[in-house]
Amino acid sequence: MPEERDDRLRPWRPLVIVAAGAVLGLAWNQLSGHGFALAGNVYVKPGDEVVEPPAARERQARGALLLDARGTMFYEFGHIPGALSLPEEDFEAAFARLEPQLRRSLDVIVYCSGFGCEASHIVARKLKEKGVPAAVLNEGFPAWQEAGYPVKQGRQP
Amino acid sequence: MKRLLLHPLVARLAALVVGLVFVYASHDKIWKRTGPDPKTGELTALSGPAEFARVVYRYQIVGPSDRLPPVVPNVFAVTLPWIELVAGLLLLFGLWRREAALLCAALLVMFILSVGSALWRGIDLKNCGCFSVSGEGRAAGMGLIVGDTALLAASLLAARRRPQETRP
Numbered sequence: 001m002p003e004e005r006d007d008r009l010r011p012w013r014p015l016v017i018v019a020a021g022a023v024l025g026l027a028w029n030q031l032s033g034h035g036f037a038l039a040g041n042v043y044v045k046p047g048d049e050v051v052e053p054p055a056a057r058e059r060q061a062r063g064a065l066l067l068d069a070r071g072t073m074f075y076e077f078g079h080i081p082g083a084l085s086l087p088e089e090d091f092e093a094a095f096a097r098l099e100p101q102l103r104r105s106l107d108v109i110v111y112c113s114g115f116g117c118e119a120s121h122i123v124a125r126k127l128k129e130k131g132v133p134a135a136v137l138n139e140g141f142p143a144w145q146e147a148g149y150p151v152k153q154g155r156q157p
Numbered sequence: 158m159k160r161l162l163l164h165p166l167v168a169r170l171a172a173l174v175v176g177l178v179f180v181y182a183s184h185d186k187i188w189k190r191t192g193p194d195p196k197t198g199e200l201t202a203l204s205g206p207a208e209f210a211r212v213v214y215r216y217q218i219v220g221p222s223d224r225l226p227p228v229v230p231n232v233f234a235v236t237l238p239w240i241e242l243v244a245g246l247l248l249l250f251g252l253w254r255r256e257a258a259l260l261c262a263a264l265l266v267m268f269i270l271s272v273g274s275a276l277w278r279g280i281d282l283k284n285c286g287c288f289s290v291s292g293e294g295r296a297a298g299m300g301l302i303v304g305d306t307a308l309l310a311a312s313l314l315a316a317r318r319r320p321q322e323t324r325p
Contacts, residue, residue, distance in 0.1 A: 007319050013256035014263075017247065021240030029235045034190050034204035038231040041221060042203065042210045116217040116280070139223075 043121045049135035053147040056109050056137050064107035067134070069119035070141070080111065080144055081152040088112070088119035091126055102132045111137035111144065165319055169251070172315035175261050176248030178308060179241045185209075185290050186238035205290055210234035212286030216275050240264070248315065258316035265309040272297045272305070 029035030036042060044050055051059070060066055066083035068075045075085040084101070086094045095102070102108065108127065112119040117140055124134040137144065145151060161167065189205030203211065213230045214221060221227040241264070247257035268287070275282050275297055282297035284290070295301065 007255070009255055009259070010253075013253050014260040017243050017253070017257060017260055018240055021243045022236040024243070025236035025239035026232070028187065028239065029206055034206070035235070036204070036207040036210070036231070038228050038235065039226075040231075041214075041227045042207045042231070043214065115221050115223075116215050118211065118214075 043118045044136075045121075045125070048121065048124065049133075050138045051109060051135050052138050053143050053149065056111075056135075056144070057147075057149055059107055059109060062107070063105075064109055065101070065105040066137075067108060067110045067123065068141075069110050069112040069123040070117070074113065076153065076155055078141075078145075078151045078153050079157075080141070081150050082157050083111070084157055086110070086123060088123050091123060095126075095130065102127070105132075108132060108134040109137055110134050111140040114140040114142040162314065163317070168254075168315050168317050168319070171311040172248045172251065172254050172258060175258060175308060175312050175315055176245045179245030179261055180249065181245075182288050183238040183242040183245065185288060186234075186286075187242065189290065206235050206238070208290035209238065209286055212282075212284060212290055215280065215282055216271055217278070217280065218271055218274065255316045255318070258312045262309055262312035262316060265305050265312060269302055269305045269309070272301055 029038065056064070056066070060080075060082060066080050067086040068079045068083045069086060069088045071087050071089060072085055075083075075087075079085070084098060086098060110120040110124045110127070112123075120136045120140060124136050127134040186205050186209040189208065210231050213219065213234045219225060219233050220229045240260075244257045244260050244264070247253050248261065272282070272285060276299075285295050285297035285301055287295055287301065289295070
C-alpha cells in the first residue's frame with residue numbers, strides 16, 4: 001500500500017542526520033572563529049606548562065615543590081612523597097596556609113587524578129594569578145603510579 | 158488510554174516537544190562565545206564547543222585516557238550538538254519524523270547510560286552539559302535520569318507509525 005510505504009522507516013535517514021551533524025560540527029569548529037584545536041586537551045590553555053612524570057621527579061629531586069590538588073581524602077589515601085595538599089575546592093584557605101612556602105619555591109608542580117581531572121590546571125592558574133608560576137603534571141597521580149614511582153599514604157607529606 | 162496515545166496528534170505533539178528540547182539543548186554548545194558569563198559575570202576563557210568538551214572529559218567515557226587521545230572526546234563534543242540540532246529541527250518541521258525521533262531516542266539512551274555510569278563511578282558532575290555548558294548548569298543526578306526517561310518515552314511516541322484509520 002502506498003500509505004505504508006510513506007510511513008516506512010528508512011534506516012539510512014538516521015545515518016544521514018548523524019553524518020550531516022558531524023560535517024556541520026567539524027566545519028563550524030574550523031570556520032566559525034570560535035572553534036578549538038581538536039588534537040589538544042582543552043584543559044591545557046596557552047601558557048600552561050605541562051610536565052611528564054620523569055621530568056617532574058627529576059625537578060622534585062632538584063628542589064621543586066609538588067602540590068596535590070585533589071581533596072584531602074584522596075591525599076591521605078595516597079600521594080606523591082613530599083607533595084603538599086592544596087585542594088582546589090579549598091584553594092584560598094590552603095593557599096593562605098602554604099603561602100610562605102610557595103613564595104620561597106622557585107619551581108612548583110601541581111597534580112590531580114589524571115585525565116578527567118581539571119583541578120591541577122585550575123590550581124596552577126590560580127597560583128599564577130597570585131604570582132606563583134606552576135606547572136602541571138601530565139595525567140596526574142595515575143601516571144606517577146604507572147611510572148612505578150613511590151607513593152605515600154597518610155597526612156604527612 | 159491506548160487510543161489516546163495512538164492518536165496522530167499525540168505523536169505530533171511529542172515530536173514538537175522533543176524537537177524543541179533538542180534544539181534548545183544544542184544552543185549553548187554551538188553558539189556560546191568566549192567572554193563574561195551572562196549570569197555570573199565571570200570571565201569564561203572557552204567558547205561553547207570547548208566548554209562542552211570539558212564536560213565530556215569529566216564523564217571519562219570517550220576519553221581522554223591512556224587509550225583514547227583528546228581528539229576522540231573533542232570530535233564527539235564538536236559534532237554531538239549539531240546532530241542534536243539537525244534531529245531537533247527535523248522533528249520541529251515534521252520531516253523524517255520517525256527516523257529523527259528514533260535517533261533522539263538512541264541519544265537519550267546514551268545520555269541516560271552515561272549519567273548513570275558517572276553516578277555509579279562516583280564522578281561528581283556539577284554540570285551535566287545537557288543545556289548549559291558553563292557555570293553551575295544542571296547537576297547530574299537521579300532527577301536528570303527521570304527527565305531523560307520521560308523524554309525518551311516522548312521520542313518513542315513520536316517515532317510511532319501513523320495509525321491506519323487516520324490515513325487519507
